[in-house]
Amino acid sequence: xxKSSQLLDNEALRAYATYATIVLLKMMLMSLITxxxxxxxxxxxxxxxxxxxxxxxxxxxxxxxxxxVERARRGHLNDLENIVPFLGIGLLYALSGPELSTALMxxxxxxxxxxxxxxxxxxxxxxxxxGLSWAAGYAVTISMAYKVLKTVLYL
Amino acid sequence: xxKSSQLLDNEALRAYATYATIVLLKMMLMSLITxxxxxxxxxxxxxxxxxxxxxxxxxxxxxxxxxxVERARRGHLNDLENIVPFLGIGLLYALSGPELSTALMxxxxxxxxxxxxxxxxxxxxxxxxxGLSWAAGYAVTISMAYKVLKTVLYL
Amino acid sequence: xxKSSQLLDNEALRAYATYATIVLLKMMLMSLITxxxxxxxxxxxxxxxxxxxxxxxxxxxxxxxxxxVERARRGHLNDLENIVPFLGIGLLYALSGPELSTALMxxxxxxxxxxxxxxxxxxxxxxxxxGLSWAAGYAVTISMAYKVLKTVLYL
Numbered sequence: 065x066x067k068s069s070q071l072l073d074n075e076a077l078r079a080y081a082t083y084a085t086i087v088l089l090k091m092m093l094m095s096l097i098t099x100x101x102x103x104x105x106x107x108x109x110x111x112x113x114x115x116x117x118x119x120x121x122x123x124x125x126x127x128x129x130x131x132x133v134e135r136a137r138r139g140h141l142n143d144l145e146n147i148v149p150f151l152g153i154g155l156l157y158a159l160s161g162p163e164l165s166t167a168l169m170x171x172x173x174x175x176x177x178x179x180x181x182x183x184x185x186x187x188x189x190x191x192x193x194x195g196l197s198w199a200a201g202y203a204v205t206i207s208m209a210y211k212v213l214k215t216v217l218y219l
Numbered sequence: 220x221x222k223s224s225q226l227l228d229n230e231a232l233r234a235y236a237t238y239a240t241i242v243l244l245k246m247m248l249m250s251l252i253t254x255x256x257x258x259x260x261x262x263x264x265x266x267x268x269x270x271x272x273x274x275x276x277x278x279x280x281x282x283x284x285x286x287x288v289e290r291a292r293r294g295h296l297n298d299l300e301n302i303v304p305f306l307g308i309g310l311l312y313a314l315s316g317p318e319l320s321t322a323l324m325x326x327x328x329x330x331x332x333x334x335x336x337x338x339x340x341x342x343x344x345x346x347x348x349x350g351l352s353w354a355a356g357y358a359v360t361i362s363m364a365y366k367v368l369k370t371v372l373y374l
Numbered sequence: 375x376x377k378s379s380q381l382l383d384n385e386a387l388r389a390y391a392t393y394a395t396i397v398l399l400k401m402m403l404m405s406l407i408t409x410x411x412x413x414x415x416x417x418x419x420x421x422x423x424x425x426x427x428x429x430x431x432x433x434x435x436x437x438x439x440x441x442x443v444e445r446a447r448r449g450h451l452n453d454l455e456n457i458v459p460f461l462g463i464g465l466l467y468a469l470s471g472p473e474l475s476t477a478l479m480x481x482x483x484x485x486x487x488x489x490x491x492x493x494x495x496x497x498x499x500x501x502x503x504x505g506l507s508w509a510a511g512y513a514v515t516i517s518m519a520y521k522v523l524k525t526v527l528y529l
Contacts, residue, residue: 135265138264138265141296144299145246145247145249145250145295145299146247146250148243148246148299148302148303148306149243149244149246149247151306152239152240152243152306153239153240153243156227156236156239156240159227159236160227160236161227188265188267189267190267190270191267191268191270191271192271194267202247202250205247206244206247209240209243209244212236212240213237213240215227216227216233216236216237217233217237218230218233218234218236218237219234219237
């Protein structure tokens with residue numbers, strides 16, 4: 065069989081690998097942002113976490129929600145909801161033999177839309193900034209799904 | 220190496236690509252359903268979203284939870300929890316050389332179970348409708364995982 | 375083309391398939407744990423679910439949150455947030471031609487960290503037990519992402 069390293073010799077697959085890794089790293093960054101807000105705002109949900117910042121009754125007051133923590137968490141969940149479809153559909157799209165330039169355009173728009181979405185969520189920017197960035201990523205995912213289904217449809 | 224388009228010449232992989240894309244598109248639909256309920260019920264979580272529907276104090280009354288919005292969100296999260304395992308295990312299963320007819324049966328039951336699950340959640344149907352549709356998708360995923368581990372186990 | 379079953383002849387890919395399946399099965403187990411707590415604690419969120427345990431007003435008192443249910447749900451969401459990056463980055467890493475022993479070390483640490491994380495969350499263990507197990511899985515995912523980007527970078 066082909067050596068596994070050759071599986072990534074295909075340029076569209078290499079582009080997919082690059083952008084998929086970038087958006088996943090960006091999504092992972094949300095964990096650190098949430099942790100940062102939890103610690104600086106002293107807003108925890110697990111008693112064993114709050115216990116690091118106070119003893120007994122003193123710790124209980126840190127079991128609370130905070131607007132910045134919740135905002136980071138919503139951004140994280142929105143990433144999951146949109147990056148999971150990109151991971152699956154994007155891989156199948158890269159395997160379906162797209163034009164390299166078209167594939168790159170799809171991947172770049174998606175990665176850009178998710179990075180802008182996070183900024184729009186955390187700053188926060190007034191709408192429709194966040195909405196439009198979400199829609200751009202959504203639209204290119206639908207476009208890739210259309211190409212996949214047109215190429216491989218096997219029901 | 221083989222051209223990338225040939226990677227999807229295998230029929231089990233094509234079937235996987237088709238059904239994976241379908242369930243991901245169905246999951247993406249949950250975003251639109253949530254947005255539809257948020258806008259028609261005027262129930263938002265971000266102040267900058269509510270601001271499109273009223274100014275100052277007028278917007279604050281739209282920062283609230285709504286039963287239909289929450290129901291759509293729970294359906295979306297349940298999709299994530301079940302479709303992510305299908306994406307990973309289903310791909311490995313398709314690569315493990317299954318009988319085509321067996322693979323198609325697994326993929327069809329899974330896609331059907333998730334579509335029925337969404338209907339059962341949104342209508343909502345009385346239990347055990349939603350529970351059974353969830354269990355069907357869960358069971359075929361376990362069945363595929365068993366085949367994968369039997370074929371490739373390398374600890 | 376190569377037969378699809380041969381795609382999994384590569385040892386690093388077989389190791390990935392094994393550990394990806396294990397962590398996904400572990401994640402799926404969270405659904406059963408949540409359901410177990412919901413039923414034994416009688417704590418539901420959907421009226422149609424509570425209706426199985428009481429009629430009319432009797433069912434309404436079961437529409438409540440429970441600490442054990444919420445803990446299992448948080449563990450499940452944390453799995454999603456961390457296992458999704460592992461699935462994507464781990465696959466690309468396995469395709470990037472790593473040393474088998476290095477790949478195995480990454481996969482084993484990740485699987486171990488997620489299993490320990492779940493135990494630390496559910497028991498619960500005092501911090502930093504859960505934090506360190508989360509960090510171990512996070513660190514090996516970053517390490518794999520670095521290898522992927524170094525091998526395939528195509529922006």
